């Protein structure tokens with residue numbers, strides 16, 4: 001059974017690649033290493049094709065044997081940058097996957113697992129968020145993801161492509177054995193920034209807004225452990241292999257964690273002190289984002305088992321407190337496209 005994983009050298013992709021390789025899949029990663037890390041692919045039997053998912057030569061190699069399913073992580077995911085450079089986002093997150101989808105159609109490969117996001121909901125009218133809620137993204141990043149969902153629905157109608165849209169909430173944590181973890185550059189996610197502040201690697205952590213209508217005034221989010229996300233991809237593949245139709249599924253816990261609560265928990269589990277600076281609200285940040293994860297349980301038989309916030313923070317801290325400081329070895333400057341074994 002062969003699976004193509006685009007973006008498999010990135011944060012969530014690399015944890016999922018590991019899960020799929022352990023389950024015995026023949027895993028082929030397509031990653032141009034713009035943000036990914038060669039060293040994040042630790043299983044020697046996994047093939048890395050270094051290049052873009054819309055490069056026909058790369059696709060020729062990836063489809064050199066029949067492919068059962070494509071798991072699509074590759075994307076740009078910086079919300080702020082998407083506002084200033086929308087074309088870059090529509091090109092990479094929407095246009096580039098069209099080439100991949102056209103090749104899937106030509107190869108009669110009809111199963112697709114898509115990294116969508118809670119950002120497609122925009123500022124939701126109801127909480128917790130169910131999948132049937134209106135989707136009104138408020139930035140080009142969220143738009144690009146919603147548009148690809150619509151493309152995938154049209155492909156189902158036209159040629160029978162079956163997709164699972166996995167709408168992640170806040171991905172967090174690192175592998176339980178500390179071997180792989182989060183290494184974004186630049187880093188914009190709260191937990192790595194809190195850890196850096198706690199470890200004295202940055203002056204402080206800025207908290208945007210302390211006057212929200214939430215129990216302690218700071219924003220409330222839904223954190224999901226990256227290994228729980230990885231297992232959800234495995235379940236989504238099984239769902240499609242069993243003949244499941246196209247469906248959207250939230251991946252979160254539904255458990256509210258405020259920014260203040262997260263920092264206090266981090267201080268408790270590590271004994272470190274995090275310097276905090278409260279500043280104004282950031283435009284576009286909803287006070288609260290929480291998943292209703294019931295559909296994931298009903299349809300995929302999935303639920304989060306590692307996503308207690310203490311466990312997430314411990315695993316993330318384990319990664320960042322290693323001698324490498326949570327940084328992978330840099331990718332080789334020598335760029336090749338024929339690294340397939």
Ligand SMILES: NC(=O)c1ccc[n+]([C@@H]2O[C@H](COP(=O)([O-])OP(=O)(O)OC[C@H]3O[C@@H](n4cnc5c(N)ncnc54)[C@H](O)[C@@H]3O)[C@@H](O)[C@H]2O)c1
Nearest residue numbers: 007010011012031032034035036052053074075115117171
């Ligand atoms: N991290 C989160 O909290 C979160 C939340 C919701 C959704 N998502 C989505 O999950 C996916 C993975 O996120 P991540 O945090 O692991 O990001 P990441 O940047 O670590 O991983 C993305 C990977 O895709 C690769 N890539 C980008 N464009 C490519 C292209 N054209 N061809 C080949 N490879 C390409 C990058 O090099 C990188 O390795 C993204 O689609 C993101 O939008 C992430």
